[in-house]
Amino acid sequence: MALILNLETATTNCSVCLAKDGKVISIKEYDSANYSHAEQLHNFIMEVLKEASFSLQDIDAVAVSKGPGSYTGLRIGVSAAKGLCFSLDVPLISIPTLESMAHQLVVPEGHLIIPVLDARRMEVYSAVYSRDLKEIRATEAEIINEDSFKEYTDTHTVHIMGSGAEKCKGVLNHPNIVLDTTVVPSAREMAQLSQKKFEANDFENVAYFEPYYLKDFVLQKKKA
Structure with missing residues (x-):
């Protein structure tokens, strides 16, 4: 059995799901133009675990949407995923954002x-x-x-x-x-993809993994 926590933060949709052997058993997501990922992500993680009656220590791997997408959103998701992998000593899996979208x-x-x-x-x-x-x-x-x-x-x-x-x-x-125009990336479609990578031992180096930005981040200056 593989219990995988999937995190999707590449766009306005903050989405977390817990999947057992590739099947979603708990999901929590909220799509807001205000990008509430920093406030919501860790709450959603604990909520999906509680709903499915599991703890962080039960997780076998963490999967994260790797981009492209919002620079800030990707940073938040990847930072959270890497932190969990380090603390729990579990592997990190990355899922291309557009690939998981196509599965919808x-x-x-x-x-x-x-x-x-x-x-x-x-x-x-x-x-x-x-x-x-x-x-x-x-x-x-x-x-x-x-x-x-x-x-x-x-x-x-x-x-x-x-x-x-x-x-x-x-x-x-x-x-x-x-x-x-209504489709947004969701952790739901990551479940089967992350399970396949888990079975293939297709893991990222937790220390060196970075999101796939595709383009350099440009700081937008505020108008005077």
Whole structure:
């Protein structure tokens, strides 16, 4: 049996789930534009453990969404995960944020899934997955324009989902595009992915692991 704590803080959704052998047995999440991760994350961890009648000492591994996403959100999640791994002496597992997002959709044969997260200005973080969730194109940061994803939309129905889909509205008008702006990353979809990595002993070096920012962090100056 593997009991894995999954943490998702890459976007506005602060999400924690406890999974036993890849099945979610307890989940707590709250999606707020105010990014309440610093206040909520540790409370959610204790709440899911209590709900499932387990303690921190019962955990076999901690999995964390590694990005891309919010710089601050990723830092909070990874710091919490590493702290737990150090103190409990359990392995650290990292899950690509866009990959877990793609697992939220079930699409017809031949359709593609493109999870997109909002980045700065007209940029998004995106990756492309097949119906059976195989990676077709790795994660990139790109500026949305009328030709974005054209190599896929000309031949497939494409489901573009996530916070970055809002930037696609009014820019991408291809009839093969289905937009969904409501999808946010959740720890729920991390459960099976982290279980597979646990079984494969695919662990991170706790001391040296860093989130996958994709782009350098730029401090936004306040207007005078």
